[in-house]
Amino acid sequence: MPNEKVLNQKKEIVNNLVDRIKNSATGVFVTYSGLTVEKDTQLRKKLREAGVEYTVVKNTLTRFAVNEVGYPELSDILNGTTALATHPDDVVCPAKVLSEFIEENKAEAGIEIKAGFVDGKVVPVEEINALAKTPSKDVLYTMLACGLNSMIAGLARSLNAVKEQKEEAEQTA
Numbered sequence: 001m002p003n004e005k006v007l008n009q010k011k012e013i014v015n016n017l018v019d020r021i022k023n024s025a026t027g028v029f030v031t032y033s034g035l036t037v038e039k040d041t042q043l044r045k046k047l048r049e050a051g052v053e054y055t056v057v058k059n060t061l062t063r064f065a066v067n068e069v070g071y072p073e074l075s076d077i078l079n080g081t082t083a084l085a086t087h088p089d090d091v092v093c094p095a096k097v098l099s100e101f102i103e104e105n106k107a108e109a110g111i112e113i114k115a116g117f118v119d120g121k122v123v124p125v126e127e128i129n130a131l132a133k134t135p136s137k138d139v140l141y142t143m144l145a146c147g148l149n150s151m152i153a154g155l156a157r158s159l160n161a162v163k164e165q166k167e168e169a170e171q172t173a
Helices: 004-022 037-049 059-069 072-077 093-104 125-132 137-172
Strands: 026-031 053-056 083-087 112-118 121-123
Touching (some): 004 059, 004 083, 026 093, 037 053, 037 093, 059 072, 072 112, 083 093, 093 112, 112 125, 121 125
Antiparallel strands (some): 026 083, 053 083, 112 121
C-alpha cells in the first residue's frame, strides 16, 4: 500500500489530467515505442511550436482521469507506451502535427495514433486521421475571407456594369 504522500501525488496527477482533458478542444493518444531520442525531440519541438501540450502519461493514472471525465471507452487503449497531445482550442492541430510527423517518418517505426477525443466525444483513429487532413483554423478563415471578398468584388463589378449600361442608354436617348 503506497504511503499517503505518494497517494496524494498520484491524486494530483489525476486531477491535473482531468482538468487538461476537460479544458482541451481535442486530444490524441499515441504510442511512441521505438522512437529515437532525436526523433522524439523533433516531434516535441513541432508540437510545442504549434501550441500543443504533449506529455507521456501513466496508463493507470490516465485510466482514472478518462473515467472521471466520462470517456471510459479510452480505457481499452491505455496499454503499452502512451503519450497525450492536447490543444485548448484548435481541434485540428494535434492530429495534423502528429499525422504529418508519422508520414514523414514512415520508414522508421516508433509512433502510432491510438485514439482521441474531440469536443467532448471519443473518436477512433480513422476520425483522427480524417481530422488531420482538414485545413487548420487559420487556413479555413483565409478561405472564407477570400470567398467573401470574391463575392463582394463580383457584386461591385455587376453594379458597375449596370451603371455603365444606364449611362450608355441615357447618352443614346
